[in-house]
């Protein structure tokens with residue numbers, strides 16, 4: 001699923017109202033009946049609503065669904081992308097969309113620029129994408145989830161990631177500066193570094209190794225386990241050789257029943273990677289669970305930031321159901337999933353004649369939006 005910003009500039013104020021109405025109606029209706037769309041939109045003329053509906057459907061932002069009882073529409077991922085981008089542009093968090101620099105297992109990463117040309121990162125959460133391909137015999141079970149529930153999960157992941165990033169950043173952890181979040185999208189600082197996996201020139205592996213182990217302990221002291229602390233989620237500055245940590249949707253409290261296991265998983269990921277890549281094994285045993293000296297409670301603080309216990313539970317349920325199917329970075333081969341649910345493909349047929357950008361898969365190459373992508377200006 002690609003981010004296609006093509007129709008953004010053609011949408012009228014009425015189109016946006018109707019798109020927003022479909023989103024609002026989706027909270028209580030899997031298929032939003034047309035009269036309800038008209039009502040929520042607050043537009044007087046039904047003809048105006050119909051015109052907007054047909055424009056939005058043609059652009060693949062909403063999709064017609066024939067229900068047993070009535071006809072109506074549902075929001076597509078494309079529509080959700082547009083609503084989020086619209087909000088982020090209005091807030092001046094972004095102005096233009098540049099190159100795609102990464103396709104994660106469950107996210108798309110783009111470089112964007114604000115109106116002064118400063119580059120930032122847009123992370124679009126796309127939960128549900130991997131699960132369709134992960135394990136075939138789980139397909140039917142997972143397929144029963146409708147797209148609205150995947151969208152809800154994606155919003156939760158973004159909300160969680162943003163809440164943690166903010167808390168960590170404010171507490172001097174080396175993480176990107178969080179800038180803005182809307183729905184399933186986050187805008188954050190662009191870190192001018194590459195993932196450890198790609199950095200060939202590490203001058204002092206033992207030093208970096210011990211910095212990373214200290215970081216795991218620092219997280220734990222603050223009450224948190226990263227849970228995916230590996231060579232893909234650690235960006236290392238080639239000049240200063242300092243690390244930044246990214247990717248927080250799976251973070252857990254140190255009080256969580258799986259905390260100890262995840263702590264050792266994080267530690268062992270780094271150990272294994274340094275052995276394989278640098279043939280380096282530390283003389284120092286550990287760190288061990290017993291080495292954790294609790295000094296803070298960011299795990300409790302995060303609940304006061306808008307990421308509620310209920311949201312945490314809903315997301316965790318998803319993570320435990322789907323994570324065993326192979327959503328870890330190590331299992332991810334970097335190819336995009338064209339094997340999404342068939343509805344979604346049908347719905348988005350309208351997109352296909354639109355011009356599509358070249359995307360760079362997996363490996364991060366040019367990290368400048370200016371190189372090729374800036375002409376794709378996102379308009380209000």
Ligand code: ADP
Nearest residue numbers: 102104105106107109121176189190191232247
């Ligand atoms: P996923 O959850 O899909 O693994 P990540 O947040 O780990 O997504 O991002 C995927 C890739 O995108 C990273 O490995 C990194 O190359 C790049 N990336 C993500 N965020 C940033 C950032 N703030 N600055 C620079 N590169 C980033």
Ligand code: MG
Nearest residue numbers: 104232233247
């Ligand atoms: Mg990652």
